[in-house]
Amino acid sequence: MRTLKYWQAIAEGLVQGMERDPDVFVMGIGVDDHKGVFGTTGEAFARFGPARVFDVPIAEQAMTGLAIGAAAMGKRPVVVHPRTDFLFLATDQMINLAAKWRYMYQGASEVPIVVRSIVGKGWGQGATHSQSLQSLFGHFPGLQVVMPALPRDAKGLMLAALQSRAPVVILEHRALYETEGPVPEAPEVTPIGTAAVLRPGRDVTVVAASAMVLEALAAARQLEPLGVDVEVVDVRSARPLDTETIVASVIRTGRLVVADTSWPTYGLAAEVAALAAERAMGALRAPVKRLGLADCPAPVSLPLERVFYPDSTTIAAECLATVGRAAAELSARPVEESSFRGPY
Amino acid sequence: MTSKPAPRRGRKRLGSRRRQPAGSTSPKSEFLRRLYYELLRVRRIEEKLALLYQEQEMRTPAHFSIGQEAVAVGVCAALTAQDVIYSGHRCHAHYLAKGGNLGGLVAELYGRETGCARGRGGSVHLTDISVGMVASSAILAQTVPVAVGSALAFKMDASPRVAVTFFGDGAVDEGVFYESLNWAALKRLPVLFVCENNLYATHAPIWVRQPKGTEIYRRAQAFGVPAEKIDGNDVFAVYQSARRAVERCRSGQGPALVECLTYRWLEHVGPLDDTDRGYRSRRELDAWKRRDPVKVAARQLGALGVLTPPAIQEFEAQIAEEIAKAVAEGKQAPWPDPRDLLRHVY
Numbered sequence: 001m002r003t004l005k006y007w008q009a010i011a012e013g014l015v016q017g018m019e020r021d022p023d024v025f026v027m028g029i030g031v032d033d034h035k036g037v038f039g040t041t042g043e044a045f046a047r048f049g050p051a052r053v054f055d056v057p058i059a060e061q062a063m064t065g066l067a068i069g070a071a072a073m074g075k076r077p078v079v080v081h082p083r084t085d086f087l088f089l090a091t092d093q094m095i096n097l098a099a100k101w102r103y104m105y106q107g108a109s110e111v112p113i114v115v116r117s118i119v120g121k122g123w124g125q126g127a128t129h130s131q132s133l134q135s136l137f138g139h140f141p142g143l144q145v146v147m148p149a150l151p152r153d154a155k156g157l158m159l160a161a162l163q164s165r166a167p168v169v170i171l172e173h174r175a176l177y178e179t180e181g182p183v184p185e186a187p188e189v190t191p192i193g194t195a196a197v198l199r200p201g202r203d204v205t206v207v208a209a210s211a212m213v214l215e216a217l218a219a220a221r222q223l224e225p226l227g228v229d230v231e232v233v234d235v236r237s238a239r240p241l242d243t244e245t246i247v248a249s250v251i252r253t254g255r256l257v258v259a260d261t262s263w264p265t266y267g268l269a270a271e272v273a274a275l276a277a278e279r280a281m282g283a284l285r286a287p288v289k290r291l292g293l294a295d296c297p298a299p300v301s302l303p304l305e306r307v308f309y310p311d312s313t314t315i316a317a318e319c320l321a322t323v324g325r326a327a328a329e330l331s332a333r334p335v336e337e338s339s340f341r342g343p344y
Numbered sequence: 345m346t347s348k349p350a351p352r353r354g355r356k357r358l359g360s361r362r363r364q365p366a367g368s369t370s371p372k373s374e375f376l377r378r379l380y381y382e383l384l385r386v387r388r389i390e391e392k393l394a395l396l397y398q399e400q401e402m403r404t405p406a407h408f409s410i411g412q413e414a415v416a417v418g419v420c421a422a423l424t425a426q427d428v429i430y431s432g433h434r435c436h437a438h439y440l441a442k443g444g445n446l447g448g449l450v451a452e453l454y455g456r457e458t459g460c461a462r463g464r465g466g467s468v469h470l471t472d473i474s475v476g477m478v479a480s481s482a483i484l485a486q487t488v489p490v491a492v493g494s495a496l497a498f499k500m501d502a503s504p505r506v507a508v509t510f511f512g513d514g515a516v517d518e519g520v521f522y523e524s525l526n527w528a529a530l531k532r533l534p535v536l537f538v539c540e541n542n543l544y545a546t547h548a549p550i551w552v553r554q555p556k557g558t559e560i561y562r563r564a565q566a567f568g569v570p571a572e573k574i575d576g577n578d579v580f581a582v583y584q585s586a587r588r589a590v591e592r593c594r595s596g597q598g599p600a601l602v603e604c605l606t607y608r609w610l611e612h613v614g615p616l617d618d619t620d621r622g623y624r625s626r627r628e629l630d631a632w633k634r635r636d637p638v639k640v641a642a643r644q645l646g647a648l649g650v651l652t653p654p655a656i657q658e659f660e661a662q663i664a665e666e667i668a669k670a671v672a673e674g675k676q677a678p679w680p681d682p683r684d685l686l687r688h689v690y
Contacts, residue, residue, distance in 0.1 A: 062489040062523030069493020103688045105471040106462040141689045166690035
């Protein structure tokens, strides 16, 4: 299978979704400019032109309402936000209206909008360009929330979102944009609401989301020489959450570490931990550990950023703790020299 | 420029429920009588609902439209069945004027499975998609951009349909109103903004919320949107203004705004007179009641020789019968099954 970068997979999924359904259109800041939202909308614009891919004012609330109103008339709008933090300005439309629509009008009509947004991380993104809102949107019945980690799912979940009847929030991660992986050329859907066991293991389950999935896989590799066999579960969808896959994994391994891209408190990690407590308590052989952002807004300065975000070593240390071993056994992870160049 | 009317489908909106008693039989006279009939019908329905509301069996916060009916009726008379409308919390009149099913409204207020939203929406979340009443919602200005979005869809499809958003002077205080106007104007979308200015946002008069000397319709003009302020208690004036605006929308010239000055007779939410509460005076209400849209229309049509007292009596009887039937059915309609609690969640 050929290899694509995460952003290329998004771009391809979008184009194939637009080919499949002429009612799909794309609106957002910069979707038709020379950067094309980090390359994800450029091909769609080249293929379908300004009638179906167009820029909008920075007016998140109205633009989301606009998408809802078009969707109610049969369209399938994709609203693109280069940074997820701007979604706070769209929450009335997304939570108070789109999420409620089908229920409070009891199926009289539906508003299948797709809201794409990108979570920033690193390079001093700071407090208001780095937040990941899965627990916010995942809290409300009526929305679907997906968080692709691998390129194939970035494409597959895009295609799924464009076929869902529900309003779907796609939380992409900027730190994943240059990562590569096999992606089928055919428009293969990743079903919404399904997690994936990316690496089977016997000793401890790491349930991870988005960019933390890659950290979890790296942690599993770090722990291999130490004889700790980690199972990595990629949640892929925050809502609906694939509880069966998660619970089955926890029951198999008896240990659970949850690694999220947001704060643990009231977060996706808390939800997964609660799930284990409710449905796998008897199987647990160690306390559940939640891992996420440090409990402060995102700092800018590099040494602060490094301790703000958990990484594979943090995950590996917690995995070791669940089997009663000390983190000191881990060799320090070399700081990876990123090929990334600013300004972002 | 003349507009190309959208094809009519389904039942006609105005007064087609029953044969109308004849006065003058010209099409224009017939149309004017239908307009009056609709106005009277909305009034009588709202009066009855407000009365029944006091039995404490409609467990849903209801914002009655009494006093403001001419806006809904006048605007909807300028629309086709394919045009769509959106509304806010005070939405009964809009729903009814667009042709929304009366039984569906009554049953919705009683929380029954036969309600227009099957008892899940309540008074502020009405829908009757079959007649183009798409949605209403309780958050101010929330459906303003949604109507603009529907207009965008119409334009993309080169469809002659028009979207209308009804909102109040309170909604104009929301930022999303301006975001929506901006985009509608920029893209020349077929959307009619109808501001039902009843001078109060809940209990706050407009003069404590908006700068003296400013006018809502002028704000639309600042975006290049043609706008006018009219007497919202004159159903014929509303109709004429809406018709011009809708023609403009339909012919691709872009959005328009109509600010309709009107007044709410009952309390903000609930069925009672609240002039003893101190935020507005009995005298103010009485002055507006002298401009009762139903009486104003009757006087105008009477003077034209189009409407006679016997015709009004026959209208009253028809309407009373329709309401009685809807209420009886609504009260006896089945409750939703608790096993269906989660239906229609994704």
